[in-house]
Amino acid sequence: MPESVLRKPDFSLSLFCDDAVLRAALILLAQRVDPAMVIDAVPMESASAASMQADLAIVAHGGSIDAAAVLHELRACEWELPVLLLLPDDTACPAYTIDGDMTECMTLPLDEAEVAARLRYLIDMLHARRAQQERLDMLLDGMRGIGEERGIGTEEMLAGFDRLVHFHDEATAAHGRRVGRYVRIIAGAAGLSHDEVDLLEQAASLHDIGKIGIAPALLNKHGRLDPQEMSAMREHAQMGYDILANGASSFLRTAAAVARSHHERFDGAGYPQGLRGERIPVEARIVALADVYDALTSARPYKPAWSPEQACAFITENRAAFDPELVDAFMRHGDEIRTLQTEQSAADN
Numbered sequence: 001m002p003e004s005v006l007r008k009p010d011f012s013l014s015l016f017c018d019d020a021v022l023r024a025a026l027i028l029l030a031q032r033v034d035p036a037m038v039i040d041a042v043p044m045e046s047a048s049a050a051s052m053q054a055d056l057a058i059v060a061h062g063g064s065i066d067a068a069a070v071l072h073e074l075r076a077c078e079w080e081l082p083v084l085l086l087l088p089d090d091t092a093c094p095a096y097t098i099d100g101d102m103t104e105c106m107t108l109p110l111d112e113a114e115v116a117a118r119l120r121y122l123i124d125m126l127h128a129r130r131a132q133q134e135r136l137d138m139l140l141d142g143m144r145g146i147g148e149e150r151g152i153g154t155e156e157m158l159a160g161f162d163r164l165v166h167f168h169d170e171a172t173a174a175h176g177r178r179v180g181r182y183v184r185i186i187a188g189a190a191g192l193s194h195d196e197v198d199l200l201e202q203a204a205s206l207h208d209i210g211k212i213g214i215a216p217a218l219l220n221k222h223g224r225l226d227p228q229e230m231s232a233m234r235e236h237a238q239m240g241y242d243i244l245a246n247g248a249s250s251f252l253r254t255a256a257a258v259a260r261s262h263h264e265r266f267d268g269a270g271y272p273q274g275l276r277g278e279r280i281p282v283e284a285r286i287v288a289l290a291d292v293y294d295a296l297t298s299a300r301p302y303k304p305a306w307s308p309e310q311a312c313a314f315i316t317e318n319r320a321a322f323d324p325e326l327v328d329a330f331m332r333h334g335d336e337i338r339t340l341q342t343e344q345s346a347a348d349n
Contacts, residue, residue, distance in 0.1 A: 011126055012038040014054035016065050017086075022110065026058055029112055033119045044070065056122050060086040060108070071103075082122040084115070125231050175294055178344050180205035182290035185336055189329035190286065203255035204287045207262045210240030237263050237272050257281045262288050265321040285323040289315070289330055292322075297341050308338040 013030055017023040027039050040054070044064050057074055061067035067085055074081050085105045104118040183204040187197045211219060214236055218229055225233060240259025244252050261275065261284035268276035270288075280288075296311040306314070312334060319327055330337065 010034065010036050011055035011123065012040065012053065014040055014042045014057040015060075016042055016044065016057065016070050017060040018062055018065050019060065022060055022108075025110060025112075026060070026115070029115055030058070030119060033116050034123060054081065055126055056082040056084070058084045058086065058119075061088060082125055084118050084122060086110070086115075121228075125228065128228065128232050129235055175298065176205040176208055178294045178298075179207060179287065179290045181340055181344070182293060182337060183286055185333050185340065186286050186290055186326060186330055189333050190282075190326055199251055199254055200258075200283050200286065203251060203258050203283065204290065206240070206244070206255050207258050207287050207291065208236060208240065209243055209255075210236035210238065210259060212243075213239040234263070234271055237261070254283055258284050258287050260284075262291055264288065266323050267320045269321065280323075282323075285326055289322050289326050293330075293337070293341075308334075308341050 011034065015023065015026060015030075017026060023041060027041070030037060030039055044066065057070075059065065059067050059070045059074075067087060071083060071085070074083055083103045085103060086108055087105065089107055104122060106114060106118060180201045184197055184201045187200050192200065214233060218225075218233060221229070237260050241256050244256035244259055246252075258281070260272065261280055264270035264273065264275040264280045264284060265288070266277055266280065266285065268274055270280075293311050293315065296306045296314060297308060299305040312331065315322065315327060315330070
């Protein structure tokens, strides 16, 4: 019996293509790339259901297949589904891709070698994601097991997670604490109640907790990340949500929403879900602003720290990426934020 029959399927592929000849060619090509992959030809109206079942998708624009509509449905799923888009011409590609997401865009007619290379790239991403998730699951199982054995509650466990992040990567832990303090200023200026501000400050300190699932060598790499490394790094948003999502308290619900959505952008160019405007939880919009400011004003392995003035200028120039009302609140309290930044820099050094 052929090895491909005995082998357990690794991944499933949803194929959206109206052209019978092109569809047959893509199926054969995908089977050559990964003989164990399960391939399912999906009609346009089933895009939403497919997004919950598939590991990756190919979308060929044409006929009844509207690439924009299919991609919208696929992007609405709970995780970042890798997608290979086949479009009539390359002028449309930028409109279909979100900066940093797992979308590969190509033009027709079909270039089999290039399609195979792009599919292998996406499959490599999936293998890396699976390895990271397994590593994260081991960490979580260990922490939860200790908690159950010793009767430790959820909030106490989160303090343990914070310490775990500290030992895994001190820079990430310190960044979380600084972001929480900036969030307190922005949230208060935005009109949140005292209790809401307190809760969000605590939740914000855990916004990067998903980075316990990222290798320290990647977190501390000098120089720019390559596309595969960048994709792996971006997994931390969903990982953070997975850690926190099962909590029953308002604190845990807020922390989970912040962890998943703090890299969403007001103009829709963020990740992991590509949310836009007020579809992004307001708590995550606040944390996003504080997160960027602290990232800019902190030294990283790949860059020196920016001055507060440079960071504020960057935020102003990129205003479309943030909630405009929050940017206004941030700028109104610029002196207070700069003072806090100076104090925190001195404390860290």
